[in-house]
Amino acid sequence: MGTMRLIDLLDAGLPGRDVVIPGSTVPVRQARLSCSASIIRFPPGWTRPQRGHYLAGEEFVLLEGELRVSGVQYELGHHAWLPAGTLRHSGVAPGGALVISWFAGTAAWVASDLDEPDGPSMRTPLATVVIPAGGLPLGPSSALRDTPVTLDRPAEMVTVGSWTWELSQVMPGGRVLVRWAT
Known part of the structure; x- marks a missing residue:
């Protein structure tokens, strides 16, 4: 069995819909690739001021732009792993950003100040x-x-x-x- 389908992740013409990420200020554009993978385009000026965490771990790769999550700056080609329970005290994409993202379960957001991750966070330059x-x-x-x-x-x-x-x-x-x- 070989390739089932090949997708250019930088293709601006990927279909998608506007969604509001919980706790954020403006919608992002989301295109689903599979039941767990999505391409997310953050518009310039996007922020998430609300503090909280997801009940599932999240993995993403920054494909364009700049994204900061809880003071950690992700640049082109950076891979992130944020375990379930990791406090996110801020999020910002000053000039916009494009990521491919996966959740390890249901992406349920909980507004809180708790920080009880189920493992270490990682940032890796791929x-x-x-x-x-x-x-x-x-x-x-x-x-x-x-x-x-x-x-x-x-x-x-x-x-x-x-x-x-x-x-x-x-x-x-x-x-x-x-x-x-x-």
Whole structure:
């Protein structure tokens, strides 16, 4: 089984709908790729001033622009893993941003000041991080790999640099974020 579909994540023409991220000031544009993956376009000036956390962990890759979450700045090609319960005390996309995002369960937002993450948060520069033999785990369901392999089941794959997404059992060449369904 090979590629089921290949999508250019930077394609401005991807279909989508306007949604309001809980606690934020203006809608974002969301295009669903799978039951867990979405492309989110944050408009310039987007903010989330409300403090709170998600009941599920979130993983994202910044594809364009700049995004700051709780004072942590994410730049082009940065991968983030924010475990369930991680306090988000602010969010801002000053000039706008584009991300691919996955939640490890239902994306239920809880407004609060509590900070009880179910594990450590991580920020990883996908283009420059050293990848050990066998791949670099990035979250509970993902790894960065640079050696093509055939998988035992289809996985979502994001090719670093060309920023394409595909659902496949065959990993393409180059640096690839591989994410298995949760």
